[in-house]
Amino acid sequence: MVTPAAKREAVARLQAVLGMSERRACRVIGADRKSMRYRSQRDDDSDLRSKLRELAQQRRRFGYRRLHILLRREGVVINRKKTQRLYREENLAVRRRRNRRRAIGARAPAPVLALPNQRWSLDFVHDQMASGRRFRVLNIVDDVTRECLRAVPDTSISGRRVVRELTDLIAERGKPGMIVSDNGTELTSNAVLAWCAEIGVEWHYIAPGKPMQNGYVESFNGRMRDELLNETLFLSLDHARVVIAAWAEDYNQERPHSALGYETPAAFAAELHKQWPASLRPTGSAAQAIAQPALMRNKAAGL
Structure with a gap:
């Protein structure tokens, strides 16, 4: 019991089950009596939670980052950390699928122009x-x-x-x-x-x-x-x-x-x-690349 909410719950249980006074229950738990009377001042986020659940149901494989972007598109301006907290409290985490084996070493495609239709x-x-x-x-x-x-x-x-x-x-x-x-x-x-x-x-x-x-x-x-x-x-x-x-x-x-x-x-x-x-697109050596050649693994050398 490290959070104030957990301590409040423990004090309430001692009072209900063992009939302890609030003072004694706080002493047993090690909680400050002032925290027992605290009431959250947070705004009611029921509409936001409902909207987040609705988006998560529509986009079942989206994490909180993409859902945060969708909320911002609809005019809901909130901090990303708040979206993450509500996402976690609503148990919306995406179920992880079995991990695949990943290749070892850096890899990237051959360089191309940062333009559509290049590859x-x-x-x-x-x-x-x-x-x-x-x-x-x-x-x-x-x-x-x-x-x-x-x-x-x-x-x-x-x-x-x-x-x-x-x-x-x-x-x-x-x-x-x-x-x-x-x-x-x-x-x-x-x-x-x-x-x-x-x-x-x-x-x-x-x-x-x-x-x-x-x-x-x-x-x-x-x-x-x-x-x-x-x-x-x-x-x-x-x-x-x-x-x-x-x-x-x-x-x-x-x-x-x-x-x-x-x-x-x-x-x-x-x-x-x-x-x-079109008139300003660079050509030849002036072209900007979006990637560098891949580093290939040398199996013969054991690298």
């Missing part, structure tokens, strides 16, 4: 519907702005389908400087290789067994798995398409991203466009 990353994530039928989602992410450019669910996605999706995306946003992916059969197919040669896009394949070299889309897959796939029961493929499209839109437009200073990817991309007008 896209591709990868697949798998799930199944209520009927047990499995499907996969092709995710395409902009590594600089962290935007989800495409999230395409289907029961089968071939190399030709990947090419069609990329062609449509380039028609909307323009050609990327580089595309990064793993060595999956769909992504190393003749259709993809011929398409790259035709339109002149550099396609970089990561080293086999090194998913950390494609970390941006791997991180996105983890967020999708944690916040959407593990939380949703998909009734059909059409249902999956609607739900995943809505989640991707929310991810770009509403979800605070910690790596972007808790801005949304869409807002961050818009700010980059303002900072680097």
